[in-house]
Amino acid sequence: MTRSAEAALLLTASVVAAFGTALVGFTRGIGLDAQVALTFIVFVGAFGAIHLSLRRWAPSANPYLFPLAAILAAIGLTEVYRLDPELGSVQRWSLLIAAGGASGLIFLLRGDGVAVLRRYRYLFLTLGVVLLLLPWLPDEWLVHGIEANGSRLWVGLDLPGRTLSFQPGEIAKLLLAVFLASYLADHHLAMGTTRRNIGRLALPPLRQFGPILLAAAAAFAVLVYQRDLGASLLIFALFVGAIYLATGQLAYIVAGAALVVAGGVTSYQLFGHVQRRVGAWLDPFADFSDTGYQVAQGLFAFGSGSLTGSGVGMGRPDLIPAAATDFIFAAVAEEMGFAGAVAVIAGFALLVAAGFGIALHTRDLFRRFLAACLTLVLALQTLLILAGVLRLFPITGITLPFMSYGGTSLVANMLLLAMLARISHGARA
Amino acid sequence: MPALFLNLLKLIFLALVYLFLWQVARSIGGHVGAPQAARSTNRAGEMVVVRSDSIAGQRFPIGAPAVLGRSDQADIVIDDPYASDFHVRVGVQDGTVLASDLGSTNGTYVNGRRVTVPTPLIQGDSLQIGKTILEVR
Numbered sequence: 053m054t055r056s057a058e059a060a061l062l063l064t065a066s067v068v069a070a071f072g073t074a075l076v077g078f079t080r081g082i083g084l085d086a087q088v089a090l091t092f093i094v095f096v097g098a099f100g101a102i103h104l105s106l107r108r109w110a111p112s113a114n115p116y117l118f119p120l121a122a123i124l125a126a127i128g129l130t131e132v133y134r135l136d137p138e139l140g141s142v143q144r145w146s147l148l149i150a151a152g153g154a155s156g157l158i159f160l161l162r163g164d165g166v167a168v169l170r171r172y173r174y175l176f177l178t179l180g181v182v183l184l185l186l187p188w189l190p191d192e193w194l195v196h197g198i199e200a201n202g203s204r205l206w207v208g209l210d211l212p213g214r215t216l217s218f219q220p221g222e223i224a225k226l227l228l229a230v231f232l233a234s235y236l237a238d239h240h241l242a243m244g245t246t247r248r249n250i251g252r253l254a255l256p257p258l259r260q261f262g263p264i265l266l267a268a269a270a271a272f273a274v275l276v277y278q279r280d281l282g283a284s285l286l287i288f289a290l291f292v293g294a295i296y297l298a299t300g301q302l303a304y305i306v307a308g309a310a311l312v313v314a315g316g317v318t319s320y321q322l323f324g325h326v327q328r329r330v331g332a333w334l335d336p337f338a339d340f341s342d343t344g345y346q347v348a349q350g351l352f353a354f355g356s357g358s359l360t361g362s363g364v365g366m367g368r369p370d371l372i373p374a375a376a377t378d379f380i381f382a383a384v385a386e387e388m389g390f391a392g393a394v395a396v397i398a399g400f401a402l403l404v405a406a407g408f409g410i411a412l413h414t415r416d417l418f419r420r421f422l423a424a425c426l427t428l429v430l431a432l433q434t435l436l437i438l439a440g441v442l443r444l445f446p447i448t449g450i451t452l453p454f455m456s457y458g459g460t461s462l463v464a465n466m467l468l469l470a471m472l473a474r475i476s477h478g479a480r481a
Numbered sequence: 482m483p484a485l486f487l488n489l490l491k492l493i494f495l496a497l498v499y500l501f502l503w504q505v506a507r508s509i510g511g512h513v514g515a516p517q518a519a520r521s522t523n524r525a526g527e528m529v530v531v532r533s534d535s536i537a538g539q540r541f542p543i544g545a546p547a548v549l550g551r552s553d554q555a556d557i558v559i560d561d562p563y564a565s566d567f568h569v570r571v572g573v574q575d576g577t578v579l580a581s582d583l584g585s586t587n588g589t590y591v592n593g594r595r596v597t598v599p600t601p602l603i604q605g606d607s608l609q610i611g612k613t614i615l616e617v618r
Binding site for chain 2: 057061064065067069070072075078079114119120123127241242317319337360361363364366389390391392395398399403406408409413415417457478
């Protein structure tokens with residue numbers, strides 16, 4: 053069960069993707085068209101390139117990571133293409149670019165590449181914070197920030213005729229994970245063992261936590277100021293989770309949860325946009341036509357999906373605002389039903405299990421922490437947005453990895469898998 | 482397109498997705514969870530003497546708890562004037578490697594910090610007894 057099995061799975065995922073595109077064609081009454089072939093070629097090309105790079109530079113890497121990403125991407129692209137064929141074809145280009153990036157990273161990290169990452173942690177931290185700050189570039193510049201839906205998260209590059217835009221925060225989370233893993237690999241023992249006692253209260257060693265707290269505060273401040281609820285929660289949970297992984301002390305999770313609640317209550321008092329989101333979470337039907345509209349439409353989509361869904365192209369997921377990005381899971385649930393939604397969750401669960409499995413199989417501390425931190429990023433992001441769409445948690449605008457429409461998100465998550473794959477190669481060698 | 486045909490296609494699509502996930506779930510077992518070697522207690526690595534005047538380079542397997550000390554009666558004899566007769570006990574207990582100081586005069590240091598309670602050791606940790614340093618591998 054190795055590389056040739058991976059090839060078979062990737063090919064199956066490509067067939068599923070082409071099948072999805074064909075389904076959209078059938079319900080539109082166009083039947084089979086060139087788009088079906090195009091989807092198939094893009095999937096085979098993108099994942100084939102990754103597969104060949106793995107064969108060449110990481111032959112004993114975990115063979116399930118990219119097939120799972122491929123099946124999720126196939127389901128996601130089917131819905132994106134169904135919602136808007138225009139977006140679907142952009143997403144196919146993004147997939148090719150993401151696959152190129154992932155193959156390149158597998159090449160760069162060959163040999164001792166992963167160990168090199170460990171040495172430049174403060175460079176990565178600085179780069180990460182700079183990326184988070186990029187959206188503040190003034191509007192007049194060639195490279196400038198873009199404001200959308202009340203948050204300034206995008207950076208645009210003006211080219212003749214069109215503007216290329218991307219979301220630097222998506223890449224920043226990877227750099228922060230590398231920083232965290234490197235820092236923890238050097239300091240986890242001191243962080244876990246030495247403690248000062250004040251009365252009955254055991255205090256962690258502040259000197260060891262200084263840099264990590266500063267880093268968390270910097271990343272957090274930027275994101276809160278940018279009003280990016282999803283990314284700030286994601287980064288905060290990543291830091292808390294990583295510290296827990298490194299020290300094994302449950303107290304950090306409790307303290308982190310308490311801070312989230314305290315921060316949530318404070319920002320609820322201070323910011324209108326937080327109030328709107330919490331209001332939509334508690335009772336989306338109280339203000340159905342305005343603030344609660346998106347969440348309520350999402351719930352309708354789940355309700356009308358039933359067991360096997362309406363069928364691709366036969367529901368009305370287009371009624372949900374941001375159906376192709378944040379709410380893609382609701383679109384899947386409506387048109388592929390409970391069965392499709394469970395398949396998506398199962399796919400992510402297997403991916404996360406494989407990621408933590410890589411961490412457990414790796415003996416080198418830095419790689420072990422890096423695998424765990426990267427998996428944590430993936431798991432937390434998935435949980436936050438799925439819980440938001442299902443109304444288990446206030447909606448925090450972030451993308452569902454591999455499935456949502458969005459080039460930067462796709463590239464960032466494929467790079468994440470490339471790093472995981474490279475680490476898993478080292479673990480088994 | 483007749484509705485029946487479209488419904489059939491919808492079910493085939495879902496079936497394909499589930500077939501795929503089933504294939505992965507069936508064979509992913511070995512890649513998930515902790516590796517077997519780490520769980521078993523008899524393969525817990527070894528200690529290598531990395532600094533010592535007389536016994537540098539010696540290797541001792543880590544397994545059932547063994548006493549390290551200067552005395553001839555110790556399981557592993559550490560030839561070091563600063564080591565106590567029965568200095569520290571190292572061994573696998575409940576799947577983890579523990580170092581328990583036996584009330585030594587000059588103390589036991591794990592990664593440079595003095596430890597007085599049983600302390601888990603992992604790969605890469607250093608264990609200092611007197612002037613002798615061992616590394617867990």
